[in-house]
Amino acid sequence: MGFVEVMKERGMLAQVTHEEELVSHLAEEPRTAYVGFDPTADSLHVGHLLPVLALRRWQQAGHRVIALVGGGTALVGDPTGKTEMRKMTSAEEIDERIKNFKVQLGRFLDLNDPKKGLILNNADWLRPLEYLPFLREIGSQFSVNRMLTAECFKQRLEKGLSFLEFNYMILQSYDFYHLNKEFDCSVQLGGDDQWSNMLGGMDLVRRKSQRQAYCLTVPLLVNSQGKKMGKTESGAVWIDADKTSPYDLFQYFRNIEDDMVEKCLMYFSDLPVEQVKGLAALEGQKINEAKVTLAFEATKLIHGVDEAEKAKAMAQKLFEEGAGQPDAPEVIISESDVSDEMGLLDFLMLSKIFPSKAEVRRLVQQGGISVDGEKLTDPKGTIRKDQFVKPDGVLLKKGKKHYFNIKVQ
Structure with missing residues (x-):
């Protein structure tokens, strides 16, 4: 089964451009896709995982991945989904955060063999750009009228959008153009909130290079009420074990809503689709068995099987055996x-x-x-x-x- 079919089967495909053309493109030979991650904090969080796992599925389908960290774009700040401008962060702090991102992304992707995966930093080509040549070559390809209709700008236009942030779409588009030219990258994957930015890059590649380029988005991680998942009363659920322990991560997935079990098992496990549907069909108290499976699979995916076993044993000791002094974090x-x-x-x-x-x-x-x-x-x-x-x-x-x-x- 091809990449697009797997993504559909597991409910991980939100939008895609030129679907039939893309499927044929992928069937011809191994292709390269990328996802960009701006280091807005010193760790990835659960909300980042769906694009990461899309890259993982891409690699499992026999294609090459590029995990792109945004050492350049983070200096501007993506206005998508933000009601006000992001806090300005120094280049030095961004570079420190990138070190953590590289380690964390390596847990999910094979980045040791350049034929299978690369990790790149867009600071390498964005920071050295000269303003006037960039405006003439790339800025001339973008219509301001069309940019203003993009969903990523609409909310901010009412409250104020800085010219700095207005450049974000152009810079992200340039990333796709650069990766297409230098690494033969023909597909950009990302969260569905990035659709407008991604289309800008695809159009730039097709217009300037007359080469194939495609976009495919994954759904945002939201619950049945449409609220973003990945947060608790104490804040975000982080990938960094020092910020969110494997036990707390296990408990986060153990306590999700019943109607989110199937979706999360599709996303955060490699269990066969039929097994996932069987677990999700459990009712009453038995649905807790499915939640324990989900919690174990998600913790294993993020922290490895040993930590998942420890977290599961700890949870059983705390809640099932009623131990007097449990082995809590x-x-x-x-x-x-x-x-x-x-x-x-x-x-x-x-x-x-x-x-x-x-x-x-x-x-x-x-x-x-x-x-x-x-x-x-x-x-x-x-x-x-x-x-x-x-x-x-x-x-x-x-x-x-x-x-x-x-x-x-």
Whole structure:
């Protein structure tokens, strides 16, 4: 089964240009496709994964991938889906983030053999560009009237769109043109919110080079209500294990809505389609079996089978066996940061489990935090160091299902 057919079968195809022509193009010989990833943070998150997994499927179909990190485009900032201009980030910080992206992308793609996959940085050709020659060669190919109709600009036009951001579509389009010319890359893959930007690149390639170029988008990761997935009360679900532990990632997928099970198993596992449909058809309490399978497969995909096994065993110990001191994720607080007696909120913030003191206060007021089974109720209360300095630490429960083993040492 070809790439386009697999993407359709697994519900991973949102839009595609010249479908019949593309299918024939892919049947002739191995082709090259790329996805761009701007380093807007120091880690990829779950929301990035569908385009990454589209590249993975492309590679599994026998084609070559290019994972393109946006060391150049990140200096401009994509206005797509943003109500205001992104915070300006220095080139040095962007370059540091790219180092993490390269490691993380290597978990999903074979980037060791140039015939199978490459990882490139568009800073290599965008940062050296000279403004006037670029305007004459590339800017002349774009109609401002047509650009203003693009979905990625519409929302921002009402609140203000900087000229800097207005250039983003042209720069992303230039990426496709450059990769087509230098690496024979004929397909751009991406999230469905990138459709307008991607069409700009495809049109530029076809107009200037008279070569084949195609676009294919994957759906955005949204739940049944149309809200973006990949976020929890404490923020984004990250690929970096230091930012979101494998256990927390496991729990995120274990607790998704029932009607998202089939979709997520199609996306985040290699299980056969018939097996996925069988799991998704389970009803009542049995649907939890499918959710455990999903959580295991997603954690295995992102962190490897060993971490998935550990997370699954930890979850079983916590919720099925009712163990007294479960093997929850360990959080170390430096003893030098803890005074003999200090404010409860100040102490809990040292754990870095909570995004803000206001969030800790809210959870305490709602009875959502307990220590060794005892609920904390007074956000203005204090704690003593000796309450937490114990050989095995103490078990902190956050909300209904999140546990942490807190150690002061």
